Amino acid sequence: xxxxxFVGLSEHHVDSCWxxxxxxxxxxxxxxxxxxxxxxxxEEIREHFGLxxxxxxxxxxxxxxxxxxxxxxxxxxxATRPRYHRTGAMRSLIRSLLExxxxxxxxxxxxxxxxxxxxxxxxxxxxxxxxERPGYYSDGGKALVYQFKRLR
Ligand SMILES: CC(C)(COP(=O)(O)OP(=O)(O)OC[C@H]1O[C@@H](n2cnc3c(N)ncnc32)[C@H](O)[C@@H]1OP(=O)(O)O)[C@@H](O)C(=O)NCCC(=O)NCCS
Numbered sequence: 452x453x454x455x456x457f458v459g460l461s462e463h464h465v466d467s468c469w470x471x472x473x474x475x476x477x478x479x480x481x482x483x484x485x486x487x488x489x490x491x492x493x494e495e496i497r498e499h500f501g502l503x504x505x506x507x508x509x510x511x512x513x514x515x516x517x518x519x520x521x522x523x524x525x526x527x528x529x530a531t532r533p534r535y536h537r538t539g540a541m542r543s544l545i546r547s548l549l550e551x552x553x554x555x556x557x558x559x560x561x562x563x564x565x566x567x568x569x570x571x572x573x574x575x576x577x578x579x580x581x582x583e584r585p586g587y588y589s590d591g592g593k594a595l596v597y598q599f600k601r602l603r
Contacts, residue, residue, distance in 0.1 A: 455540070457547065460501030460514060465493045467511040468503070471532050481563040482588045484528045492516070495527060502547065504531075504540045513540035517548060517558075524552065526560040529569070536568075545576055549599055558599040563592045573597050 460468070469489040476483050485491075495501070495516045503514040513531035517524050526548075531541050552558060561584065562569045578597040587594035 454507055455504050455512060456507070457543065458503055458505050460496045460503050460511075460516070462493070462496065463509060464501075464503060464505070464511050464514070465489065465496060467509065468492050468496070468501075468514050468530075471511055471514070472528070472530050475530050475533070481566045481592065482590055483530065483563075483566075486589070487528060492528075499527070502544045504535070504544060513544060515541070515544045515548065522556050524548065524556065524558045526558065529572075541572055542576065545572070549576065549601075552599075552601060554601055556601070560597050561587070561594040562597065563588050564595050565592055570595065 466489075469492050472483070472487055472492065476487070499516065499518045501514055501516045503511045505511050511532075512535045513529075515529045516527040518527060526545070529541055529545070549558060558578075560573065560578070562573065564583075576599065578599045580595055581598040582596035584594040584596065586592075
């Protein structure tokens with residue numbers, strides 16, 4: 452991953468994130484999160500938080516959107532451009548999030564039960580299955596709820 456830097460997302464990354472998400476969502480066999488639009492991504496970045504792996508020209512190769520609640524973070528969307536799949540980009544982004552949680556904090560996310568790459572990623576980072584939401588996704592698929600807690 453030469454020339455890639457890890458940055459906080461801001462307004463000027465919106466179009467690159469949207470293009471990455473749209474290209475992925477058009478080709479992916481499972482729904483990726485909710486039905487994200489450019490406006491929803493822009494609002495999420497404006498009102499909440501995001502981390503990204505970026506090229507020097509600002510092009511986003513991988514990004515993670517998350518919200519901060521009292522004693523809890525929730526990951527809303529993660530996506531890596533296919534040419535960067537399996538290079539460790541998303542593991543690095545999520546790991547930096549996990550390294551900065553406080554002792555009382557947990558991190559939550561939902562994932563389509565058929566999304567094996569994402570499930571493999573979360574489990575490899577130490578997330579544990581904590582619940583299920585049948586029929587949660589637009590294709591009728593079940594959501595798995597995963598939680599990460601720092602070991603005390
Ligand atoms: C899921 C996703 C974000 C992973 O991103 P990535 O940058 O390729 O992941 P990484 O390279 O950091 O992989 C870290 C680990 O995740 C797991 N993993 C990633 N892709 C995998 C795959 N295709 N199959 C199985 N495990 C996989 C592995 O444990 C991997 O470690 P390893 O390569 O040492 O075996 C990427 O596949 C993607 O963008 N998918 C479409 C969007 C999506 O499904 N988002 C999740 C729902 S919100």
